[in-house]
Amino acid sequence: LPDLSMLEPGNTFVVEEVEVPVPVEPPQQPQQQQQQKQQGRKGLFSGMKRKPPPPLVEPQPQPQLQRTQTQTRFVLLPGPVSASTFSDPTPTSAPISSAPLTGTTDVPLTGGTSITPGSAHTSPQPHSDPHPPHSPTIPTIPTTPTPPPIYFNQSTPYSGFLNHSPYTVSYERTTYPTATHLIEAMKFLPETEENKGVAEMIRREVGSRSGEGEEESGEEYLDMMEQIMYYKFHQHSDLSDLLLSTGNAQLIYNDPSDSFWGVGGANGVPGQNELGNLLERVRERVRVDRMR
Numbered sequence: 594l595p596d597l598s599m600l601e602p603g604n605t606f607v608v609e610e611v612e613v614p615v616p617v618e619p620p621q622q623p624q625q626q627q628q629q630k631q632q633g634r635k636g637l638f639s640g641m642k643r644k645p646p647p648p649l650v651e652p653q654p655q656p657q658l659q660r661t662q663t664q665t666r667f668v669l670l671p672g673p674v675s676a677s678t679f680s681d682p683t684p685t686s687a688p689i690s691s692a693p694l695t696g697t698t699d700v701p702l703t704g705g706t707s708i709t710p711g712s713a714h715t716s717p718q719p720h721s722d723p724h725p726p727h728s729p730t731i732p733t734i735p736t737t738p739t740p741p742p743i744y745f746n747q748s749t750p751y752s753g754f755l756n757h758s759p760y761t762v763s764y765e766r767t768t769y770p771t772a773t774h775l776i777e778a779m780k781f782l783p784e785t786e787e788n789k790g791v792a793e794m795i796r797r798e799v800g801s802r803s804g805e806g807e808e809e810s811g812e813e814y815l816d817m818m819e820q821i822m823y824y825k826f827h828q829h830s831d832l833s834d835l836l837l838s839t840g841n842a843q844l845i846y847n848d849p850s851d852s853f854w855g856v857g858g859a860n861g862v863p864g865q866n867e868l869g870n871l872l873e874r875v876r877e878r879v880r881v882d883r884m885r
Contacts, residue, residue: 608665756868
């Protein structure tokens with residue numbers, strides 16, 4: 594089979610059919626066989642009188658016979674050319690590449706296409722859909738609107754969020770009346786010779802002793818406050834349910850007079866709302882605990 598590598602998409606070629614002479618030698622009888630036949634006749638009829646055999650005649654050289662053989666070949670053209678422009682199967686330009694094909698005149702291609710000698714053909718191009726399928730539409734996930742902020746203080750249904758609300762907190766086998774009592778007692782724990790009994794006295798008092806001990810600001814104090822508030826919500830399921838019911842809403846401690854824990858603004862200074870920010874972090878921790 595010929596090399597059909599030229600039948601690639603986009604190539605243009607012409608098919609030619611040519612007659613190629615093929616020499617044929619006639620069969621010849623060797624001279625030695627003729628001589629043996631003559632000798633055999635002499636031995637068999639040696640006693641008989643017969644005419645002498647005719648002299649051997651040297652065989653005359655026979656003219657060489659010829660026959661033609663049909664060959665079909667592909668001639669690659671430099672570029673796409675319409676088949677109607679070819680009246681002569683011989684291309685006008687020099688072929689770039691050709692491959693002879695013997696014994697056939699039509700070469701079937703993929704899809705049932707045949708190649709006829711003397712015409713120009715272009716290899717079929719890859720199938721392209723004139724109407725490509727539409728890309729799938731990715732559904733957009735509706736975003737949940739941000740809920741409005743929740744303001745809480747002593748006179749709202751969320752008063753239990755306050756650190757001095759009447760919810761006990763247990764810490765190291767000791768129960769404190771409120772989270773505020775534990776926060777104030779932690780300023781004197783662990784006990785030393787200088788503050789021995791102060792934490793117990795705070796635990797038994799009504800109200801808080803805010804202002805004594807270390808300052809109520811700074812990262813260390815806020816971390817301690819967050820941990821104690823986490824104990825409070827973790828130990829009271831009704832309070833944790835109320836906290837989780839707020840979803841992802843912003844929690845704001847509505848106390849205009851407190852510019853650190855609350856919303857502030859009473860003196861023209863906006864508050865930092867540290868209590869609301871702290872409760873949002875506690876809410877996330879309680880949510881994770883519920884998922885486990």
